[in-house]
Amino acid sequence: MSSSTPQRSVYDTRDDAPRRSRTAGEPSPGFWRAPFSAAFHREVGFSLSGLPVAVVGFVLTVTLFCLGLGTLVTVLGLPVLAALLSGVRGLGALERGRARTLLALDVTAPAPVRPARPGFWAGTTARLADAAGWRAALYQVLMFPWAILSFALTLTFLVTGWVVAAYPLYHWVFARYTSWPGYQVFDFTKDGRHHQYFVQSPAQIAALSAIGFVFVLLTPVLVRGLTNVNRLAIRALLGR
Secondary structure, eight states: OOOOOOOOOTTOOGGGSOOOOEEOOOOOOOTTTGGGOHHHHHHHHHHHHHHHHHHHHHHHHHHHHHHHHHTTTSTTHHHHHHHHHHHHHHHHHHHHHHHHHHSOEEOOOOOOOOOSSSSHHHHHHHHHTOHHHHHHHHHHHHHHHHHHHHHHHHHHHHHHHHHHHTHHHHTHHHHHHSSOSSEEEEEEEETTEEEEEEEOSHHHHHHHHHHHHHHHHHHHHHHHHHHHHHHHHHHHHSOO
16 A cells, blocks of 8 residues: 655745744853853854845845846846845855854844746746745845944954954064064154153053953944844844
């Protein structure tokens, strides 16, 4: 006796009901251990790798959208806009994959586009009616400036913190290879008087290093706040 599994119709949407996004359970490393945790380094990777991805997405979205609108008076504009929505859907899948790998955020993908009829124009109109595609295009535009800000802040805090914290290790370089007795904080002339300040005494070196460690400890807090905005945007615009 043989049994067969019934085929699912392309119009059957029972399995397309929205499901909750899942965030993988990952224990918090704590404030003091956060700068050395794997979760923090993955979030840094997300922020830094997000800029080139955002540049591609923004250029693709703006270029094809303007080209599609410009040729909308002819039939050529419709396939261009459909290609835009198809492309940003692919970029949305890439972004969900980055979020799953680096942010421990699992967001269910939108239902695929199913044309009501076979044929080129049926597929084009189905793409143009795809709300998930338009949300993905909106994501590429809205998150582009955020990707620039996240990249700049993450890199600045990360590098500044460790470079300043490690100052006691390379303080000797200034005295040996330059005319400065230590790191020069400022050097200016006002009202005929020359003002200079160097970090050279043990107390000054320790204080500067402590400031660097404050940056090191606060960087995970900053990066978590930046990536939380990405989490919200991915859930709202790239999920079901």
